[in-house]
Amino acid sequence: MEALRKKIPLTLPQNSIKIIRIIAALLLLALVIVRAIDVAAESQFGADTWLRLSVSGLIIGGMYALIAIGYTLVYGILFMINFAHGEVMMLGTFGGYFVFEAFNAIQVTATDGTQMSFLNANPVIAIFLAFLMGMTIAALSGYFLEKIAYRPLRGAPRLVPLISAIGASIFLQNAGQLLFGPQRRQYVNPVVLDRGIGWNLELSGSTVVLTYTGIFSLVLSAILMVGLYLLVQRTKLGRAMRAVAQDKKTAALMGINVDQIISRTFVISGALAGAAGVMWGIHNGLFNYFVGFLPGIKAFTAAVLGGIGNIPGAMVGGLFLGIVESLGPAVLGIDFQLKDVIAFSILILVLIFRPSGILGEALSEEKV
Amino acid sequence: MKKSVLFFVFVVFAMILASCNGAAPAGDTSNGDSSGGDTTSAVPEVCASDAFGCAVVPAGQTVKIGMGAPLTGDYASFGVDISQGAAIAVKDAGTVEGFAFELVAQDTQGAPEGGAAVANKLATDPTVVAIAGHIFSGSTEAAMPIYDKAGLPMMSPSATNPPLTTLGSKVFNRIAFTDAVQGKFAADYLYNKLGFRKIAALHDGGAYGQGLADVVQAEFTALGGEVVGYEAVTPGETDYTATLSALAAKNPEAIYFGGYVAEGVVLANNMKQSGLENAVFFGCDGTFGAEFVEKTGANGEGAYAASLIPPQSEAKLKFDADYLAAYGVGAGTLSPYTWSGYDAAAVLMAKVKEVAVLGGDGSLYVPRGALVNAVRTTSGFVSITGDVTCSDVGECNTAGPTFYIVQDGDWVQAEK
Numbered sequence: 001m002e003a004l005r006k007k008i009p010l011t012l013p014q015n016s017i018k019i020i021r022i023i024a025a026l027l028l029l030a031l032v033i034v035r036a037i038d039v040a041a042e043s044q045f046g047a048d049t050w051l052r053l054s055v056s057g058l059i060i061g062g063m064y065a066l067i068a069i070g071y072t073l074v075y076g077i078l079f080m081i082n083f084a085h086g087e088v089m090m091l092g093t094f095g096g097y098f099v100f101e102a103f104n105a106i107q108v109t110a111t112d113g114t115q116m117s118f119l120n121a122n123p124v125i126a127i128f129l130a131f132l133m134g135m136t137i138a139a140l141s142g143y144f145l146e147k148i149a150y151r152p153l154r155g156a157p158r159l160v161p162l163i164s165a166i167g168a169s170i171f172l173q174n175a176g177q178l179l180f181g182p183q184r185r186q187y188v189n190p191v192v193l194d195r196g197i198g199w200n201l202e203l204s205g206s207t208v209v210l211t212y213t214g215i216f217s218l219v220l221s222a223i224l225m226v227g228l229y230l231l232v233q234r235t236k237l238g239r240a241m242r243a244v245a246q247d248k249k250t251a252a253l254m255g256i257n258v259d260q261i262i263s264r265t266f267v268i269s270g271a272l273a274g275a276a277g278v279m280w281g282i283h284n285g286l287f288n289y290f291v292g293f294l295p296g297i298k299a300f301t302a303a304v305l306g307g308i309g310n311i312p313g314a315m316v317g318g319l320f321l322g323i324v325e326s327l328g329p330a331v332l333g334i335d336f337q338l339k340d341v342i343a344f345s346i347l348i349l350v351l352i353f354r355p356s357g358i359l360g361e362a363l364s365e366e367k368v
Numbered sequence: 369m370k371k372s373v374l375f376f377v378f379v380v381f382a383m384i385l386a387s388c389n390g391a392a393p394a395g396d397t398s399n400g401d402s403s404g405g406d407t408t409s410a411v412p413e414v415c416a417s418d419a420f421g422c423a424v425v426p427a428g429q430t431v432k433i434g435m436g437a438p439l440t441g442d443y444a445s446f447g448v449d450i451s452q453g454a455a456i457a458v459k460d461a462g463t464v465e466g467f468a469f470e471l472v473a474q475d476t477q478g479a480p481e482g483g484a485a486v487a488n489k490l491a492t493d494p495t496v497v498a499i500a501g502h503i504f505s506g507s508t509e510a511a512m513p514i515y516d517k518a519g520l521p522m523m524s525p526s527a528t529n530p531p532l533t534t535l536g537s538k539v540f541n542r543i544a545f546t547d548a549v550q551g552k553f554a555a556d557y558l559y560n561k562l563g564f565r566k567i568a569a570l571h572d573g574g575a576y577g578q579g580l581a582d583v584v585q586a587e588f589t590a591l592g593g594e595v596v597g598y599e600a601v602t603p604g605e606t607d608y609t610a611t612l613s614a615l616a617a618k619n620p621e622a623i624y625f626g627g628y629v630a631e632g633v634v635l636a637n638n639m640k641q642s643g644l645e646n647a648v649f650f651g652c653d654g655t656f657g658a659e660f661v662e663k664t665g666a667n668g669e670g671a672y673a674a675s676l677i678p679p680q681s682e683a684k685l686k687f688d689a690d691y692l693a694a695y696g697v698g699a700g701t702l703s704p705y706t707w708s709g710y711d712a713a714a715v716l717m718a719k720v721k722e723v724a725v726l727g728g729d730g731s732l733y734v735p736r737g738a739l740v741n742a743v744r745t746t747s748g749f750v751s752i753t754g755d756v757t758c759s760d761v762g763e764c765n766t767a768g769p770t771f772y773i774v775q776d777g778d779w780v781q782a783e784k
Binding site: 206340 | 599602613617633640642645
């Protein structure tokens, strides 16, 4: 007994914090489960509603994931948060928009002799070119963003490029407003990919619409994520990126051109954000110069949730955030206005109980 | 405390000025404010018994209708537009006992200080008999006590802040309908005209939108209907399918939305894919306008909205043509209040005609107290915005909003 007491001052703080944490976590979990069971017992929502909510969450989550990868890639290599990433996405949205607008203006005669716009006559080409344009513009802006705003600050303390990133974000937003005007524009989709229509599923007496634009976005973001994963894991560029992330100095000694790899990382993350931007436009329709702000913040959250610096973590975090935002209020039976509260509460909880994110932070030598 | 003292000083100052000026142009015989028995037969008897005395317009001068409006600054388009609408009313009004009317629009810049300054200025002019204004609620509130003291009846075309008519002012009246009135009419239309019994109310979390949604919820429930869902959306987002899907589970027949066109468009677009394909989108005056139709396309068909813009009528068509001819732009393009600007001035001038008396000296005598009462008791005055009938606190907006529906890609007036 005496011996134990003497030990307590040394060991209790650490242990008790851990125990309190675990108790708090269990209590919270129990609370949420009780509430969820309570709500489920009321059976306010049918299977159709749950399906609708899940689909809507997955679609938005896919886009968050694509943008979150950009945050994570850059963080993994430079240990900085590229807060201008949402604006890179915004530029991609505009790129795709102008391609659609241009093709919509061109009139061609279809094979059956009717007049229609090029957009509707060749939707696959139009969509492909829109994505190409959006991704190129976003990739280029990512490239120059790094060259102008971050490279000169390479040796500076970590806070400095962060401030520079915020500055770049404000600059790009205002540039977008000056260039394109403040009014909200609307994507003109090809008829085959019209918004709001899709496969109709009959479920518990009502029709659930799986929109073409939503499924298209979800599939495309999955393909891009798989592609990126393969690029990072299987190619020479990917290996170089991983090497730079682990240890810049040693990588340079091994003959890797670090600056070039950093540039390419920005190009890749920009291209993914651009693709997300075009998807955003195709699926949601309305956008203006401010379109990148909210998804940017949400994707940053997703990246932190999944474990920043960790690519599969960003994907999981994005999808998780999308689903929580969509299903959370319904599960807890509260107002949908509080979806952001739920999302950010989860972020805080994850940071308390698992500071390195769901899948864990990818720690490099330098950081440790 | 400090403010009211300041007002008091202003008012005293204004009254001193008013009495001085009042005497000057009228010469030695026709001081309307004097209550002594030295008046000659030139002064009508009614002036002696009137609480505020008479406004005296000497022969050759005009009867002035004042207006406090933002004519410069950020909100100039409102002031310019409304004063132009009122100017057309002045042109249409003709003369009273051979005296012409004139509109005196003064710049308030939309601010309370400007409103008080303009009120002091107008209150000192003996030939100003009534005020078609002010335009903004803040400026109106600052001006009200000054006009109250001076006995100048007000008829605001556009001050919509609900508490203005609860301040106990004798002179303040308004034509514009408030958000409370709009919500009441919308609930009534949903329940009685469209026959809905289950609706959901949505808003954007702002004072305007939530205020409307609250009123609709209360009124619809009072009528016997059921509000099955009440939610807020976060402004600026472009995907509300989750919120709408949750509402869809409760099978509302209509979605009432209080807010602006940006969110209204997204909601209307998202309804079909959220299981609300059979529900009607019912907006407010914030969702009315060309942008809604343009951005919703086929999804917007059958959506409702409210508007200040009065229903088409002969009077409105004539006004629209006159406005276009006089100013080169269409009525309603600068602000939605131009028609109420016309009506506010028209009501005031009609009442001036009722009470004005021609004196023996050729001057026009307008008993101020009688005019204040006449305006407050306006009943059944038919003009562009419809039937103008004032309640005993000065709400003259019984006509309420006009409801519009999207048909074939354009807003058309919905069945009354």
